[in-house]
Amino acid sequence: MVIAFGSFLIQGLAFGIDFQGGTSIRTQSVQPVDVAAYRAALEPLELGDVSITEVFDPNFDANQNVAMVRIQAQEGDERIATETIDAIQFTLAAMLESQTLLSVDIVDPSAASALLSAAQAVVPNVTQTTGTSDLTIVVPAGASLEQLNELEAAITDAGSVNSIQRTFDKISFPSVESVGPKVSGELINTAIMAVALAVLAILFYIWLRFEWQFAVGAVLALTHDVILTIGIFSELQIKFDLAIIAALLTIVGYSINDTVIVFDRVRENLRKYKKKDLKEVLNLSINETLSRTLMTSFTTLLALVSLFVLGGDVIRGFVFAMIWGVIIGTYSSIFVASALLLVLGVKRDWSKKDPSAGTRYGHIDT
Template identity: 55%
Template sequence: MRLRLVPENTSWDFFNHARLWLGISALLVIVSMGSFATLGLNFGIDFRGGTTIRTESTQAVDIGSYRGALDGLGLGDVSIVKVNDPTFRADQHVAMIRIQAQDGQESVSGDVIESARTALAQVASGIKFVSVESVGPKVSGELITTAATAVALAIAAVLFYIWLRFEWQFAMGAVAALVHDVLLTIGVFAAVQIKFDLAIIAALLTIVGYSLNDTVVVFDRVRENLIKYKSKDLKEVLNLSINETLSRTFMTSATTLLALIALFVLGGDVIRGFVFAMIWGVVVGTYSSIFVASSILLRLGVKRDWSKPVDTTGNQFGDVDA
């Protein structure tokens, strides 16, 4: 017996409450923008600026001990990552420590670095600071601009691609779904104040790709059914197409979520923000592909001029639907 997340043949009406779904989405987008405007994002070191310290010790790196030693210094956002490299000696243990820039300073001062060295020496005797590199606020500001540009260009590329592959109505529906997903993800990060860094930008771009994939699958079936059922109402065609792809959509989302939830629980603090963004993105991406993109397409309509006779001259397969 095969596992099915949805019945084999469904005939659910996804547009019976289309205005309600669009209203809920619009409300969530407004709340997300309000959260961003009032609370702002909890930017990580990538966007705030700070100092990266590469440490080396003969003792194994214990991230918990390192973090405990630095917590008492009141340094704010501190990221600690163990570095593994097959070329390292057996007694060579390396870690990367990133400390956010302190208020009113271009980078972490020498006194703070010395305090960090003293604190870490208590949990890892003989620890060395092999290199110390700083990122100032100007560079961080450029990273914010570059990240925003990357997301905007990705959405613009999607608009152009869908426009060429389908029609402009399909493109508007797909882009509306993508903007919806990105804004809701930014909004939830502003609301819960999870650290927002370059890894989250990577997650946003991944969410754009995932949501687009779901939307294109539905739209591809819509286009096929528009040709197959020339006399059916657009609403009926959309419902039929979504029902036909529903099993695939839910199975893909469920298996993706299983892997992401395992990473969220077992992956540790380093990737937790990225994984949280991906989990949220898969959920809202699946929702928007069904309720937002298709509802926008229904509102805009699709040109369906079937009144012209099909020219079958010189083609024995001319009367066969593509």
């Protein structure tokens, strides 16, 4: 715990976009999402921490392929620049060999031919489709982002233009959302509060269910689990985001489940073996529940290791936290919580009533 806490103080955590701030771009394409290809296409832009997740929904159509691209906040910027978002969208569209569609809202429909000529002066092989009061210019795949920007500038300079909207034929971007440093700071505080309240609620429940010594031992064991989990993420500099907070809360629930089972057997044996030393009762109780604890943890780890190996990059951090948490939660229930209970001592016999109970007013004459 000292090493883990020291690593946290010295190195800190490698916060993800949730806690650093950044931008989420939702993409929708007619082609299946290839996460590796998306990441390789964006790598030359040097955007820092980029997370790409394929989104699944049973209501999606067969040709509806959705992904979420999350980019960390750029240094010195409150939010990601519009030019950077344009570059990301164009890069992903170019990877899919999309044509660019420029929807030009024009003031005078008769100016359409002049605007097309201005566009063709920059990119000769552009074509057009016309509407009632607007113009759609089709830029074939292969044009560079610089050419596209020059083309839009040329159309604007030609006049009679209210606005220009850029879209692509093989990919669309339904939403672009940014998380600023203020919001990310609030998320950190909320995450800390969530873990702290969960631990306090467990303390209160165990106190009611058993005795205060059991509650303190269980909560200190949970604190041990949380500190070691945070410490391993700090030491290895694994990305720490909201998914890891969910893993921490799951670890707390899993660990307290094992601890309560051990403590329940301890309480039964304290009533059964009134003359035995507390250390012997604890040892007996742990041995009686050991096979159950180890088998539960082993079968859970089988599923988690499978997810870690086969689940892909999206959930790997979460699953790693769960694997680590199950291992340390198992041994903390056996070796930490029980040892703390031995140090604190415990009431030996709940069957004995308070000798003064019911005699408070026994001296008063009726």
